[in-house]
Amino acid sequence: MKLTSKIFNSHPSSDGDFFLGMKRILGFKPKSLEIYKTAFLHRSMNKKDNEGNPVNYERLEFLGDSMLGTIISKHLYNEVPEGDEGYLTKMRSKVVSRKHLNELGKDLGLLKYVESRIPKAHFGDNIHGNVFEALVGAIYLDRGYNYCEKFINERVIEPYVDIEQLEGKVISYKSLVIEWCQKEKKPFNYNVYEDTGKDELKHFAVKLTIGDRMLAKARATSKKKAEEKASKRAYFALQSRIDNK
Amino acid sequence: MKLTSKIFNSHPSSDGDFFLGMKRILGFKPKSLEIYKTAFLHRSMNKKDNEGNPVNYERLEFLGDSMLGTIISKHLYNEVPEGDEGYLTKMRSKVVSRKHLNELGKDLGLLKYVESRIPKAHFGDNIHGNVFEALVGAIYLDRGYNYCEKFINERVIEPYVDIEQLEGKVISYKSLVIEWCQKEKKPFNYNVYEDTGKDELKHFAVKLTIGDRMLAKARATSKKKAEEKASKRAYFALQSRIDNK
16 A cells, blocks of 8 residues: 555655746756755755765755856856956846845745745745755756756846946936936826736736826836836936937 | 958968867867957957957956856765865865966966966966966857866866865875885885877876886876876775785
8 A cells, every 4th residue: 555655646746836836936847856855955954865964955055156156257248348357256246145146036935945944934034045046056956057047047137137237327227217207397107016927926017107108117026126127118218218309 | 462361361370270279278179269369368468359348368267267166066066965065165165276276277288378468487376277267268158068067077177176185184195105105115116207198288107116016007297196196096006905904
């Protein structure tokens, strides 16, 4: 009976849930589920492998941190040909800052997969970023470099890496837009609503109206980010209108 | 006339030499020669691209440094399952230490390709390691991750990364062997000779005789390394002899 149940439960439903969760987050199917499980395993679980070595996400975090830095480096190298070594180093450290990684981990909703004996409420903010890095390490080992690069492009670079903002030239496009509206005495409205659509992750959409025109739309994984994205679009639309005057 | 000479010299002989030199060092054919040239371009040349951005090896060094760290991280992750995050970080920084990278750059004879207005004799030791890192960055951009990993495996990990030595458990296998010989009152001899053979890089071979037996042979890119490699082999051969007594 035990053997039969083993055969029939070779993919127990919790594994199935985890598989689907990972697929949703990764944007592709994981091959070895085991390595992703390790990416969410907190040291408090005291898990050990067959040789008695501790198993938790910390080693994967070490690996993912390094891979993340390399892919961001390549992106900055290609995007900013005028930036010297010192500039690239500074920009990279902004992209992979603790604060930024914690945000990324939160947006992806990684905490819910963490296995720990410590109540999750007791964790500080860093758990989000640590597990995010461990996840990158797991992708590297499971599917290799190209999947890592694709994941980081889609989940980090495209939605969040804005060179102008990183340079501190622009702190917030939303504040620039509001400032402009106030100066020009135009009413403005950010209409935000949930719009997950066919996407696997929760998304918000925003429509930005200035005066009586809907000037920009945007979607992102948080309200704040959607507003910022729409503001950036509106900002550039407004700039060309100003230039054409 | 100028046009004709341009057509006939589209691969001037200096390019041909550089191509062959790179092929020898890399172990594969470069695709874009330009990027490898940049890897050897010192800032003193004051070269600029069409947009007026400075072109020299420093940006590639930034990129290569990161990629090198990532590939070494993966190697250590796989090789030392018992090492925690702190251990892995420490070991990686030993492998990619300035001293080690300078040695690697020297062994590969990279200095002769450096283009600089400063006489090469005026450079410190770091030029070797810096250009080595830039070369890794160039491979990354020219041929992608897999070629980088292969290059680093062949040129760094296989010949030079010894976990026991990095851990400081063994400082030098040669000194262990000599100690053993003295204790056992056995005469020993390191017979070193140049043996580049079909290899593209200069190599040395060594035959280590202990008593009247030739106990180990080894080849490497320097005398010291060949001796160390042969000593390591002899050390393990001696250990099994001791154990079998």
